[in-house]
Amino acid sequence: MKQPSTFEDLQALGTEKIHERTHISRDKIELVMTKSYGEIGRVQFMGYMSILEREYGVDLTALKEEYTEYHKINTNLLKPKSSVILQSAANSKPKWIAAGIVLILVLMVGGYLLQGKMSAEPQDGVMELSAVAVLPDDVNVTENNETNVSNETSVNSETNVTTPAVSSETNQTVAKASQPLASGKELAIRPVYKVWYGMIDMASGKKIQNVTAEPIIIDTSKNWLILLGHGRVEIESSAGKTLLQENNTVHFLCENGSLKQISRNEFIEHNGGKSW
Numbered sequence: 001m002k003q004p005s006t007f008e009d010l011q012a013l014g015t016e017k018i019h020e021r022t023h024i025s026r027d028k029i030e031l032v033m034t035k036s037y038g039e040i041g042r043v044q045f046m047g048y049m050s051i052l053e054r055e056y057g058v059d060l061t062a063l064k065e066e067y068t069e070y071h072k073i074n075t076n077l078l079k080p081k082s083s084v085i086l087q088s089a090a091n092s093k094p095k096w097i098a099a100g101i102v103l104i105l106v107l108m109v110g111g112y113l114l115q116g117k118m119s120a121e122p123q124d125g126v127m128e129l130s131a132v133a134v135l136p137d138d139v140n141v142t143e144n145n146e147t148n149v150s151n152e153t154s155v156n157s158e159t160n161v162t163t164p165a166v167s168s169e170t171n172q173t174v175a176k177a178s179q180p181l182a183s184g185k186e187l188a189i190r191p192v193y194k195v196w197y198g199m200i201d202m203a204s205g206k207k208i209q210n211v212t213a214e215p216i217i218i219d220t221s222k223n224w225l226i227l228l229g230h231g232r233v234e235i236e237s238s239a240g241k242t243l244l245q246e247n248n249t250v251h252f253l254c255e256n257g258s259l260k261q262i263s264r265n266e267f268i269e270h271n272g273g274k275s276w
Contacts, residue, residue, distance in 0.1 A: 003057070007062075008209060035063075036229065180260040181261060182237035185220055194212065203223065220254070227250075228250045231246025232246065251266070253267075253270060
C-alpha cells in the first residue's frame with residue numbers, strides 16, 4: 001500500500017492498522033477519523049495529530065484549524081455551566097450542620113424524658129404486648145398466615161400494575177425513533193458548517209467520502225449507509241426541511257428513498273461489523 005499523504009488516506013487505512021502502528025486506543029482513533037470534535041479535548045486532539053504526522057509524514061494543519069474553528073463556533077454549547085443547585089448546597093452546608101446538631105439534641109432530650117416516664121408508670125402498649133405474648137400457638141399461626149397472604153397479594157398487585165406501564169413506554173420510544181426524517185425522490189443533507197461525510201453503497205460496498213460545506217445530494221435509486229462528522233445539518237426533501245442540532249457523529253440509513261437516523265450499533269450491523 002502506498003504511503004498516506006492526506007487525512008483521507010489515513011481514514012482509508014482503517015482504525016485497526018492505525019492502532020497497530022501508533023498504539024492510540026481504537027475508540028480515540030475512531031473519534032479522530034470521524035471528526036467527532038465535541039468528544040475530544042484540545043490537548044488530546046493535538047497530541048493525536050502530532051503522533052499521526054510523525055508516524056505517517058502527513059500534514060494535518062487543515063484538520064487542526066478545522067478543530068479550532070469548530071470549538072470557536074460551539075463555545076457556548078461546549079462550555080461547562082456552573083450548577084446553581086450545587087452552589088446553593090455548598091453555601092448552605094453550615095446551616096445544615098447546625099440544624100442537624102439541634103435535631104440530635106432534641107431527640108436526645110426527648111428520649112431521656114420518655115425513658116423516665118416509661119420507668120415511672122406502666123404503659124398501655126407494654127400491657128398489650130404482654131397479653132399477646134401469652135396467646136395460644138394456634139392464634140399466632142393464624143395471624144402469621146393472614147399477614148403472609150396480605151403481603152403476597154400486595155406484591156403481586158404492584159407487579160401486575162407496574163410491568164405493562166414500562167413495556168408501553170418502551171414501545172412508544174422505539175416507534176418514535178424508527179420514524180424517517182425525510183422521504184422522496186429528491187433528498188439532500190445541507191451542513192450548517194463544513195463537515196466530513198462518508199457514504200457506503202449497500203449493494204456494491206463502494207465508499208464515498210469528502211469534506212464539504214455544500215449540500216450532500218443523495219441518489220435515492222440506491223440504498224446507502226451515511227456517516228457524518230457532526231449532526232448540525234438540515235435534511236431537505238420535497239416535503240420540507242428538518243433541522244438536526246447534534247454536535248457528535250451521526251449515522252443514517254437511506255432505503256427506498258426513505259432517510260432515517262440510526263444508532264452506531266445499527267450502522268455497524270448493516271455494514272458487516274465495521275464502523276466505516
